[in-house]
Amino acid sequence: MLWQVVLSDMNDGRVFAIKQGLIEAGVAHKTMLTSCAAKFSGCLYRPFRDRPAQHRRSATGGVTSRGLARRAIQRDLREGADGIIVKVFGCA
Secondary structure (H helix, E strand, O other): OOEEEEEOOOOOOHHHHHHHHHHHHOOHHHEEEEEEEEEEEOOOOHHHHOOOHHHHHHOOOOOOOHHHHHHHHHHHHHOOOOEEEEEEEOOO
C-alpha cells in the first residue's frame, strides 16, 4: 500500500521533520511526501472572485512572487519532498 502526505502550511523545516519521522518509522519507502510550497492568486476559483481584494490576496499565504515560490520549492525538495503542488487561488 502507498500513502501520500500533503503539506499545505509552508512552515520552514516541516518537510524535513516529517520526512525524518517517516524514515524513523520505517515507512518512508511507502509514503509520498508532497509539499504545497507555491501558492498564487489567479482568476480560476469562483468563490474568491466575489471576496474583497485584501481577502483574496491573504488566501495565498504570502507566496505571490515567482522568486519566493521557487526558493520555497527548492527548500522543500532539499528537505526531502517527493513532489510539489502549485495552488492557484482567486483573482489577483
